Amino acid sequence: MPLMTTEGGVLAARRTAELGDRVRVCGLYDALGAPVYHDLATYDDPETRALLTAVRTTPGPLLDLAAGSGRFTLPLLATGREVTALDLSTDMLALLRTQLDRAPASMRARCTVVRGDMSRFDLGRSFPHILLGTTSLSLLDEDGRAGLYRSVLAHLADGGRFLLTVLERGDDDGPDETVVRATGSGGTVYELYEHWPAGADSRTVTLFPADPPQDDSPVTVCTDRVAVLDLPRLEEELAASGLTVTSRRLLSPPDERHRVTLLTTEASR
């Protein structure tokens, strides 16, 4: 059982041990994890607002990469835009389709849902804006990122922009492991464990239900380990791949543990 190791943090391992045989470990975007991720997704947050504002300058279709269950896709559609939502997880896309089914027909008609890999896609069309939010770049390894940049460049319209967010640690002296409580839109309370030692090249996020039933029923525990990217090195990587960073905007308070930066990039001339 992977969570019994301390790779995901001592506290997460201890909580797993307390739950014992009841634990069912899953990923954050698979059949068990996708509904949990979706339950915790927030829509009116600084990142969503920043992306909506950034794309307002240029009309035309948008490509939302790693769109998941539609945290950005749905608000973009609501502003009247045409959106192609691409994601690898059939479970996340099923949640997006359910939401589209409940949306007005005019909104649904402007959305194209594509199951695909953001590190190699070929949609046969171009976009004035391509988005990769939620710091999802960190889900790809170096080869995957190189493939992503190639695919993005092949799909950017003339003068088009690729917008992406990047996560760094903003506190130098914070703890290696944190636990916070969060309530999902369905009312379930979760405990979010994060193991992220300062300077580490990856972090592990683990989600437990805060109050599992007091019986022997299974307890779903979602966990994922993702890369931590260093912003200056990432900018070098983007430049070497033919993407020039034209602006950087900090979306979180400066000293916050989760320091999120929105990068705007364009094809280098």
Ligand SMILES: C[S@@+](CC[C@H](N)C(=O)[O-])C[C@H]1O[C@@H](n2cnc3c(N)ncnc32)[C@H](O)[C@@H]1O
């Ligand atoms: C952090 S979630 C973000 C989802 C959505 N943008 C949001 O903010 O809720 C990351 C998403 O990336 C997707 N994903 C992971 N690897 C991928 C890949 N290689 N290509 C496309 N999508 C991928 C996952 O399925 C998941 O939906």
